Amino acid sequence: MRILILGTGGMANTHAKSFASIEGVTLAGGVDVDPSRVEAFCAAHNIERGFGSLDAALGWGQFDAVANVTPDSVHYPTTMAALAAGKHVFCEKPLATDHARAMEMTETAERLGLVNMVNLTYRNVAQLQKAREIVQSGQVGTVKHFEASYLQSWLVSRAWGDWRTESQWLWRLSKKHGSNGVLGDIGVHILDFAAYGAGSDFSKVFCRLETFDKAPGNKIGEYDLDANDSFAMTAQLENGALGVVHASRWATGHFNELRLRVYGELGSIEVQHRHDWSKLYTCLGQDAETGTWTEVEVDPVPTNYQRFVDACRQGQNLEPSFRHATNIQKVLDMATVTERERAEHAV
Incomplete structure (x- = not known):
């Protein structure tokens, strides 16, 4: 299973280390708008490729899922873009900054049949x-x-x-x-x-x-x-x-x-x-x-x-899901x- 880490802030290091420790998981890419930061992040975690935008990473597309570790207000647009590209999403909390956006994210993921979980740690x-x-x-x-x-x-x-x-x-x-x-x-x-x-x-x-x-x-x-x-x-x-x-x-x-x-x-x-x-x-x-x-x-x-990796491999959503986070x-x-x-x- 290949995962893209979106965002390279403090919590992204935890995501990278945690996913890398799971057998069969590859950190396929890292994304950050700051070139020096994404370069350092990818080097620190032995990540294959770095990107300056999510659009560039999605254009490449050689990964199965996105770990969304962007700031709260960015969760909605980035998750919606990843879902539209057919990628499973593991999103940091809160899912969105308001209920309406969170519900749209939930309904989109469920309609597309994609695994969707929120990292309520x-x-x-x-x-x-x-x-x-x-x-x-x-x-x-x-x-x-x-x-x-x-x-x-x-x-x-x-x-x-x-x-x-x-x-x-x-x-x-x-x-x-x-x-x-x-x-x-x-x-x-x-x-x-x-x-x-x-x-x-x-x-x-x-x-x-x-x-x-x-x-x-x-x-x-x-x-x-x-x-x-x-x-x-x-x-x-x-x-x-x-x-x-x-x-x-x-x-x-x-x-x-x-x-x-x-x-x-x-x-x-x-x-x-x-x-x-x-x-x-x-x-x-x-x-x-x-x-x-x-x-x-x-x-x-x-x-x-x-559990997110297990859910993706099984094709069956697990909790805490987008819907739970929306509630x-x-x-x-x-x-x-x-x-x-x-x-x-x-x-």
Whole structure:
């Protein structure tokens, strides 16, 4: 199987390494509008050919699938072009910047019979997979309540680099550069993390967004720093459970941490995931009477990269699909509406 890596930013390195490690997969090409950057990227990952545009790569066409690692606002036009050329697509999250575009991408891929998946990376967390299994088995009983959070600290720490001087971070803070802020960037992850772990999609949401002052005039060079930095959401799932979801880039001391707690009438689960470890805890059966929590050991699970390759080889789509990501995008869109109207909305 031959894969084209579209975009050569930080996450593209993860895509290249992950796909290259899969037996039978060849990195056929790399694409970036910056000639020096694509040349360096292809050399670093032993990629056969480099291109300055997607059109040039599609004109060549000697690959089966595209890993789309472009900025959020570029996902739609590039994915649509790849699909029109008959290529399977593995797209970074979010699928698009709004529900309408995401739905068009989904319907096009499905109509053409092409494999379409979105890299919601925390599906790779084995502890989350196991938590979902426990919830769906009925061991926690009917789910009543949940809590989910995604905490980052790169606006207060230089552990990942200096956002004040590096474009890879600044664009995430600017609406005109295609960012929907923390809601669009990591909100998509924690909404998927919560719904997947709790075993139910969202039905109602109410969200507050906040953008904090970060520089004089909230502008650095060409970047207007106007995208939201934090959000707090109350939500209800289709299974009736009520809960809260929040995320921030101002969470001092938390480099990259997701947490999910699901409470049922018979028991509870908790998933903690950081950049350096993941843990699953349960409080089930008689332990519910004593409030005893037990850490559960779990085996690794296939990554999204492996599952995309499997899907292409089998000609059968796997999750997380474009359609699933489109449903998540609808929740994100509704969250923005509720911020503006200060009222809860049904998804």
